[in-house]
Amino acid sequence: MSLDYVKFSNGFEKFMPKEYRDMVEHGPFGKKVSVSQVGSFKEVLEEHPMCAGCAMTLFIRLAMVAFPNPEDTITVGTAGCGRLAISQAAIPFVYGNYGDQNGVASGLSRGLRLRFGDKPKDVVVMAGDGGTADIGFQQVLHSWFRKERFTTIMLDNEVYGNTGGQESGMTNRGAVLKMAPLGKKFEKMDMVQMAKVAGCAYVATVVPNNPRRVESVIKKAVLIAREVGSTYIQAYTSCNIEYAIPTDKVMEDAKAVENDRYQFTEYVSEEAKQYLTERYGYKEFLAKPAAAIPNKA
Amino acid sequence: MYLVADINVEICAAKSCKLCTQYCPEANTILYSDEMGKDQGFKYGSAYVAVDRCKGCAQCVWVCDNMAKNNAIKMIMIDQLPKAALTDNITYGEKSTTAVLASPVVG
Ligand SMILES: Cc1ncc(C[n+]2csc(CCOP(=O)(O)OP(=O)(O)O)c2C)c(N)n1
Ligand code: SF4
Numbered sequence: 006m007s008l009d010y011v012k013f014s015n016g017f018e019k020f021m022p023k024e025y026r027d028m029v030e031h032g033p034f035g036k037k038v039s040v041s042q043v044g045s046f047k048e049v050l051e052e053h054p055m056c057a058g059c060a061m062t063l064f065i066r067l068a069m070v071a072f073p074n075p076e077d078t079i080t081v082g083t084a085g086c087g088r089l090a091i092s093q094a095a096i097p098f099v100y101g102n103y104g105d106q107n108g109v110a111s112g113l114s115r116g117l118r119l120r121f122g123d124k125p126k127d128v129v130v131m132a133g134d135g136g137t138a139d140i141g142f143q144q145v146l147h148s149w150f151r152k153e154r155f156t157t158i159m160l161d162n163e164v165y166g167n168t169g170g171q172e173s174g175m176t177n178r179g180a181v182l183k184m185a186p187l188g189k190k191f192e193k194m195d196m197v198q199m200a201k202v203a204g205c206a207y208v209a210t211v212v213p214n215n216p217r218r219v220e221s222v223i224k225k226a227v228l229i230a231r232e233v234g235s236t237y238i239q240a241y242t243s244c245n246i247e248y249a250i251p252t253d254k255v256m257e258d259a260k261a262v263e264n265d266r267y268q269f270t271e272y273v274s275e276e277a278k279q280y281l282t283e284r285y286g287y288k289e290f291l292a293k294p295a296a297a298i299p300n301k302a
Numbered sequence: 303m304y305l306v307a308d309i310n311v312e313i314c315a316a317k318s319c320k321l322c323t324q325y326c327p328e329a330n331t332i333l334y335s336d337e338m339g340k341d342q343g344f345k346y347g348s349a350y351v352a353v354d355r356c357k358g359c360a361q362c363v364w365v366c367d368n369m370a371k372n373n374a375i376k377m378i379m380i381d382q383l384p385k386a387a388l389t390d391n392i393t394y395g396e397k398s399t400t401a402v403l404a405s406p407v408v409g
């Protein structure tokens with residue numbers, strides 16, 4: 006894991022496919038790239054079998070552009086749609102059993118710290134709402150209570166998309182799905198509140214219809230997890246198949262859901278604010294100059 | 303046959319906002335060329351689609367019509383495109399890309 010792992014071994018360059026050469030020569034490794042530059046450099050994500058127009062795909066794409074050091078990042082995933090794309094990138098990907106992603110990531114991030122000391126190696130978990138809030142729930146919560154230093158991202162499409170439409174804990178109350186024909190009887194789980202109670206240093210909710218905001222939350226979450234503690238991003242990433250959203254209306258849906266139940270929220274612990282400010286030069290947490298006190302008549 | 307996105311260089315280059323590129327779910331698919339449209343007097347280049355990677359979702363059409371308000375993208379049957387960009391014919395540069403356009407279907 007370093008800039009070297011992507012380079013060609015001597016004599017092999019001419020046998021490498023064009024996509025690989027483009028990635029080595031014009032990819033994001035060792036450079037600072039941003040979402041505003043997409044379309045002008047080779048992205049690490051390659052072709053994959055996720056559905057046309059899937060918002061989860063867009064989110065994964067943006068997340069990979071936003072990783073602060075892609076050459077020093079490992080992604081961890083689990084069963085569900087997202088792994089179909091996350092695994093097709095020039096970023097090492099670890100895949101375990103369904104729901105064990107936060108346990109695997111705990112061991113991985115500890116091992117990397119033993120091996121590489123202070124040199125940052127970023128571990129980022131990306132898993133579905135079923136993988137995070139149902140099947141992996143126990144491991145997710147415990148990794149947060151233990152303050153494991155890696156980022157957990159929930160790709161929340163509010164359904165088990167990969168297996169054809171079962172309800173998850175994150176499905177909205179009343180939603181009718183192919184395999185929940187009577188409609189869900191319980192409320193959507195409040196994982197954001199649980200992340201705060203469990204002590205996460207950074208918690209954000211985001212929708213991919215604002216690519217720059219996705220970039221900003223990913224960067225903060227990954228940087229804070231390097232030293233301060235667990236970080237959690239919950240992203241609405243609609244399933245256009247199970248919710249029958251026409252693909253050219255996916256962004257309209259994202260906007261509607263953002264207004265309904267997915268407003269942008271961001272919690273940053275005081276320690277994390279100080280860390281981002283001092284270590285990475287963030288200005289947004291600096292105390293604002295006191296506003297002039299209006300004269301009372 | 304299937305639909306892919308096609309960007310009209312003259313309409314895009316007049317605005318060149320680079321929004322669609324940020325909203326296409328597929329990576330390395332809507333690319334940007336500083337050169338495209340220069341021969342027609344446009345200054346800032348144009349977006350274009352690597353049609354071998356396009357999955358035909360039309361999200362870019364929505365973004366160009368509704369966010370950029372520029373209506374530069376249409377969905378077209380792939381065999382109706384006389385010439386298009388394909389990944390094999392795209393060259394990455396320092397800050398932009400260039401593409402040699404070719405027939406997108408074999409035969
Ligand atoms: C132990 C185990 N049980 C069941 C499955 C089958 N399975 C694969 S993906 C999936 C659901 C995925 O839903 P979610 O985590 O919400 O991700 P999505 O596909 O919606 O992105 C299930 C039940 C499995 N792979 N392993
Ligand atoms: S089934 Fe749904 S979540 Fe899965 S790839 Fe298709 S649209 Fe995306």
Ligand code: SF4
Pocket residue numbers: 309313314315317318319320321322323348349365366370372373374375
């Ligand atoms: S959104 Fe429209 S105008 Fe903007 S870059 Fe894309 S095609 Fe061009």
Ligand code: SF4
Pocket residue numbers: 058306307325326327328331332351355356357358359360361362363
């Ligand atoms: S139709 Fe979809 S996949 Fe094709 S270029 Fe447009 S947004 Fe990308």
